Amino acid sequence: MIVVGAGPAGSTAAREIAQGGARVLLLDRARFPRDKPCGGGITIRTAALLPFSLDPVVEDVVTGARLRVRGGREVTRDAGRPITYMTQRRHLDQFLVERAQEAGVDFRDGQAVRRVHRRPDGCYEVRTGSGDAHVARVVIGADGANGVVATALGYEHAPESALALEGNLPCPNGVPEAFQHRVVLNFGHLPGGYGWVFPKGDHVNVGVGGWKPAMAKRLRPALHRICRLYDIDPSDLRDLRGHHLPMQRPGALTAAGGSAVVGDAAGLVDPLSGEGIHAAIVSGRAVAPEVRRYLDGEASTLSGYHEAVQHELLPELEASRALMEIFHVAPGPFVWGLQHWGFAWKQGCRLLRGEAGYRDIVGSFTPLAMPLLKPAASLARRRHARAFPER
Numbered sequence: 001m002i003v004v005g006a007g008p009a010g011s012t013a014a015r016e017i018a019q020g021g022a023r024v025l026l027l028d029r030a031r032f033p034r035d036k037p038c039g040g041g042i043t044i045r046t047a048a049l050l051p052f053s054l055d056p057v058v059e060d061v062v063t064g065a066r067l068r069v070r071g072g073r074e075v076t077r078d079a080g081r082p083i084t085y086m087t088q089r090r091h092l093d094q095f096l097v098e099r100a101q102e103a104g105v106d107f108r109d110g111q112a113v114r115r116v117h118r119r120p121d122g123c124y125e126v127r128t129g130s131g132d133a134h135v136a137r138v139v140i141g142a143d144g145a146n147g148v149v150a151t152a153l154g155y156e157h158a159p160e161s162a163l164a165l166e167g168n169l170p171c172p173n174g175v176p177e178a179f180q181h182r183v184v185l186n187f188g189h190l191p192g193g194y195g196w197v198f199p200k201g202d203h204v205n206v207g208v209g210g211w212k213p214a215m216a217k218r219l220r221p222a223l224h225r226i227c228r229l230y231d232i233d234p235s236d237l238r239d240l241r242g243h244h245l246p247m248q249r250p251g252a253l254t255a256a257g258g259s260a261v262v263g264d265a266a267g268l269v270d271p272l273s274g275e276g277i278h279a280a281i282v283s284g285r286a287v288a289p290e291v292r293r294y295l296d297g298e299a300s301t302l303s304g305y306h307e308a309v310q311h312e313l314l315p316e317l318e319a320s321r322a323l324m325e326i327f328h329v330a331p332g333p334f335v336w337g338l339q340h341w342g343f344a345w346k347q348g349c350r351l352l353r354g355e356a357g358y359r360d361i362v363g364s365f366t367p368l369a370m371p372l373l374k375p376a377a378s379l380a381r382r383r384h385a386r387a388f389p390e391r
């Protein structure tokens with residue numbers, strides 16, 4: 001079987017499928033180790049999904065946050081325990097690929113997939129830019145936002161996405177203490193998103209993101225504003241890069257025949273936080289048992305994977321989407337809650353640590369909150385639609 005794309009979704013799917021005994025070819029167009037636009041924040045809930053420690057690629061352990069709305073008063077909160085690990089994608093993705101190789105995966109980098117098609121016998125033919133053709137009974141698209149596999153096999157591309165822009169500030173004398181072990185989160189500058197400063201080993205990562213249609217010419221000025229708010233000279237930023245964060249329509253197909261899409265290729269980014277590595281790994285894990293069943297002749301399609309996504313991921317992504325709509329009507333009161341109300345901050349930390357999901361947390365405020373979530377989100381969405389009709 002073939003997995004296209006060796007980000008966290010692809011390497012996880014490949015590793016788990018190979019561990020089940022199947023022969024797996026993992027192709028990526030980039031030469032590894034490769035970087036990609038990403039904050040590299042791995043929440044504790046995400047790290048807990050992996051059967052090995054990420055310690056070798058963790059550059060900082062985040063235990064708190066500096067929270068602020070625009071240029072308002074900043075409040076620093078401490079969780080007293082780890083909530084997120086900071087990694088660089090160049091190292092993280094290489095590390096995950098190596099774990100897949102240890103499980104027997106045949107990894108080939110520098111192999112851009114150009115064409116995928118289903119043959120009359122039900123097998124998939126995958127052609128690369130270097131002219132190679134590979135044939136397999138199963139193909140998994142893990143090739144990120146707007147991936148070739150999804151396009152070739154007729155999967156719907158995510159109708160909504162956020163755009164984010166990030167850069168790195170080198171810190172040759174060490175990361176300033178004010179940034180160590182904390183994430184800086186700044187809200188209210190960009191519709192649908194936030195600004196951040198994440199600490200790494202020898203630099204800090206600074207970024208901004210928000211709804212794509214609202215972002216056209218605003219990303220760079222917003223990044224500069226965030227820099228200035230935290231005493232960073234924007235001209236000192238290196239490796240500026242932007243990318244999409246795709247968000248799928250609820251219920252959109254994620255598997256058909258012997259093919260499936262995982263991670264960003266399936267549009268599974270968390271709408272409120274922009275966290276995508278969690279769903280990449282969840283979906284990579286979820287597809288593996290279904291591939292095994294399909295190859296063993298116990299299932300005639302990979303639709304069991306689609307069902308798993310619908311049950312395991314979608315309800316949480318939907319709750320996150322609803323919260324995102326409501327939050328961005330007026331971020332101020334929500335951020336105030338996180339800054340000053342211990343219960344709200346604790347619930348946020350429980351989410352990042354995987355001790356509770358969005359729905360648990362919403363319900364923990366009042367039993368009425370869950371039933372009110374959807375109607376409140378549609379009202380908020382209508383309001384946003386007036387401001388950003390193209391969304």
Ligand SMILES: Cc1cc2nc3c(=O)[nH]c(=O)nc-3n(C[C@H](O)[C@H](O)[C@H](O)COP(=O)(O)OP(=O)(O)OC[C@H]3O[C@@H](n4cnc5c(N)ncnc54)[C@H](O)[C@@H]3O)c2cc1C
Pocket residue numbers: 004005006007008009010027028029030036037038039040041042111112113114142143144145147148164165166207242243244245262263264265269274275276277278280
């Ligand atoms: C600026 C920014 C900051 C972010 N910060 C965070 C964060 O801090 N934490 C978090 O959890 N999420 C973050 N995200 C989201 C996260 O980066 C993605 O959701 C995550 O990378 C998805 O993983 P994936 O494996 O599905 O896809 P990707 O990581 O995008 O991997 C796809 C792979 O497919 C390969 N590929 C693409 N096309 C082809 C082809 N034709 N042939 C072969 N290979 C191909 C690519 O080279 C790539 O290696 C951020 C996103 C952005 C844009």
